Amino acid sequence: MTAVTHVPDLPPPLPDRTVPERCFRQQTVRLFRHTPLLLDCGQAVSDIRVAYHTYGTPREHAVLVLHALTGTSAVHEWWPDFLGEGRPLDPTRDFVVCANVLGGCAGTSGPAELPRVNGEDPPLTLRDMARVGRALLEELGVRRVSLIGASMGGMLAYAWLLECPDLVDRAVIIGAPARHSPWAIGLNTAARSAIRAAPGGEGLKVARMVAMLSYRSPQSFALTQAGWGTRRPGTPDITTYLEHQGEKLAARFCERTYLALTGAMDRFQPTDEELRSIRVPVLAVGISSDVLYPPAEVRAFADLLPRGRYAELKSVHGHDAFLIDPGELPGWVEGFLHG
Numbered sequence: 628m629t630a631v632t633h634v635p636d637l638p639p640p641l642p643d644r645t646v647p648e649r650c651f652r653q654q655t656v657r658l659f660r661h662t663p664l665l666l667d668c669g670q671a672v673s674d675i676r677v678a679y680h681t682y683g684t685p686r687e688h689a690v691l692v693l694h695a696l697t698g699t700s701a702v703h704e705w706w707p708d709f710l711g712e713g714r715p716l717d718p719t720r721d722f723v724v725c726a727n728v729l730g731g732c733a734g735t736s737g738p739a740e741l742p743r744v745n746g747e748d749p750p751l752t753l754r755d756m757a758r759v760g761r762a763l764l765e766e767l768g769v770r771r772v773s774l775i776g777a778s779m780g781g782m783l784a785y786a787w788l789l790e791c792p793d794l795v796d797r798a799v800i801i802g803a804p805a806r807h808s809p810w811a812i813g814l815n816t817a818a819r820s821a822i823r824a825a826p827g828g829e830g831l832k833v834a835r836m837v838a839m840l841s842y843r844s845p846q847s848f849a850l851t852q853a854g855w856g857t858r859r860p861g862t863p864d865i866t867t868y869l870e871h872q873g874e875k876l877a878a879r880f881c882e883r884t885y886l887a888l889t890g891a892m893d894r895f896q897p898t899d900e901e902l903r904s905i906r907v908p909v910l911a912v913g914i915s916s917d918v919l920y921p922p923a924e925v926r927a928f929a930d931l932l933p934r935g936r937y938a939e940l941k942s943v944h945g946h947d948a949f950l951i952d953p954g955e956l957p958g959w960v961e962g963f964l965h966g
Contacts, residue, residue: 651680651681651682651703651718652680652681653678653679653680653700653701654678654679654680654681655676655677655678655679655734656676656677656679656763656766657674657675657676657677658675658676658677658759658762658763658766659672659673659674659675659762660673660674664755664758664759664762666749666751666752666755667750667752667754667755668744668749668750668751668752669744670741670742670744670749671742672736672741672742672749675729675735675736675759676734676735676736676740677726677727677729677734677735677736677759677763678700678726678727678731678733678734678735679700679724679725679726679727679763680700680701680702680703680724680725680726681722681723681724681767682702682703682710682716682718682721682722682723682724683717683718683719683720683721683722683723684722685722685767685768686722686769687768687769687770687771688722688769688770688771688772688773688796689721689722689723689724689764689767689769689771689772689773690716690721690722690723690724690772690773690774690775690964691724691725691760691764691772691773691774691775691787692706692716692723692724692725692775692776692780693725693774693775693776693779693780693781693783693784693787694725694727694728694776694779694780695777695778695779695780696778696779696838696885696888696889696892697876697880697885698779698780699727699731699733699734700725700726700727700733700734701725702716702723702725705950706950708953708956708957709775709953709957709960710723714957714961715775715957715960715961715964715965716775720965722769724763724764724767724769724772726759726760726763728756728759728760728783728888729751729755729756729759730751730756730884730887730888730891731884731888732880732881732883732884735759737881737883737884737887738751738881738883738884738886738887739883748883748886748887750890750891750894751887751888751890751891752786752891752894752895753782753783753785753786753891753892753894753895754786754789754790754895755891756783756786756891757783757786757787757790757791758790758791760787760791761790761791761794764794770794771794771795771796772794772795772796773795773796773797773798773799773964774787774788774795774797774798774799774800775798775799775801775960775964776798776799776800776801776803777800777801777802777803777949777950778801778802778803778920778946778949779803779888779892780801780803781800781801781802781803781804782803782804782805782806782807782892782895784798784799784800784803785800785803785805785895785897785902786895788905788907788909789897789901789904789905792905792906792907795907796907797907797908797909797910797963797964798907798908798909798910799909799910799912799960799963799964800909800910800911800912800925800929801911801912801914801949801956802912802913802914802917802919802920802925802946802948802949803911803920803925804920804924804925804928805897805902805928805931806895806896806897806928807892807893807895807896808924811892811893811919811920812893814837814838814841814919815889815890815892815893816893817834817837818833818834818835818837818838818885818889819834819885819886819889819890821833821834821837822834822882822885822886823886826882828877828882829877830882831873831876831877831880831882831885832870832873832874832876832877833873834882834885835869835872835873835875835876835877836869836870836872836873839868839869839872840869841918841919841945841946842919842945842946842947843944843945843946843947844916844917844918844943844944844945845918846916846943846944846945847916847943847944847945848865850943851868852864852865852868853865899931902928902931902932903931903932903933905932905933905934905935906933906934907934908934908935908936908963909929909932909934909935909936910935910936910937910938910959910960910963911925911926911928911929911932911935911936911937911938912925912937912938912939912940912949912956912959913925913926913937913938913939913940914939914940914942914945914946914948914949915939915940915941915942916942916943916944916945916948917945917946917948918945918946919945919946920946922939925937926939936963938959940953940954940955940956941954942954
């Protein structure tokens with residue numbers, strides 16, 4: 628494939644308030660070394676490695692950031708609008724923690740390191756991931772948390788609210804439903820089928836292309852990828868854009884992790900009754916142009932929560948607006964977490 632020069636299509640960055648290295652710590656810990664974790668599938672797992680970042684001074688209360696599907700624990704790299712002095716996640720005020728999830732490929736034990744079940748990778752669940760996260764907090768001496776998660780991280784926040792209600796003070800859930808619709812499961816099914824049909828990286832590239840079409844909106848692509856031949860003669864810009872995104876992910880991500888995490892998201896299907904049992908305050912934010920998780924869907928789940936509130940981010944950039952076009956979102960998060 629011809630190399631593609633990436634042409635940024637994102638808004639200008641905020642003024643530089645880069646988090647200095649002295650303000651964060653990247654660490655790895657081994658958990659469940661003496662008492663194994665029992666996965667929802669029935670498999671016992673011991674000696675789980677967890678990679679995580681902390682920002683700020685350790686204390687008994689933390690703000691726990693839950694990353695998206697292909698994210699990592701390095702919040703300063705992917706959410707600069709939220710992390711930094713004077714921002715919603717302020718290391719001078721908050722103890723911020725983010726861990727790579729079980730089954731991930733950014734330092735935490737991945738599928739290849741877990742015991743196989745019936746000859747296959749174990750079917751992980753979001754609740755499994757929450758239990759690993761709880762063990763990490765105990766290791767760090769954290770007794771209470773506020774949660775913030777977007778996309779898969781938002782779904783994982785719902786799992787925390789159901790699995791660890793005694794630990795959570797409040798939660799911000801951005802661009803995420805409480806359970807996957809047939810539409811979302813269908814997109815993941817197509818992506819997993821591509822990976823299985825073309826292992827070795829090519830299928831993962833196609834899976835990423837499928838996902839990127841749902842992460843943006845038609846309006847977003849019309850604004851940012853409407854050219855023809857800008858990057859490669861005779862080729863639509865949307866084509867080279869999707870190829871570039873596929874190449875980037877294949878270079879840094881694991882296809883077995885993609886299978887494991889999308890499967891865990893699809894399997895997470897809490898009932899309405901379970902959602903009505905959640906008693907902590909929750910701010911659920913929909914995104915006006917999100918075609919993956921339409922705002923009406925996000926709001927419908929928020930309405931089931933006894934102390935749920937809903938806000939809608941206006942953006943043409945679809946699901947990924949929480950990363951590239953946050954608008955009023957940082958102010959809403961600041962007010963909800965610290966107001």
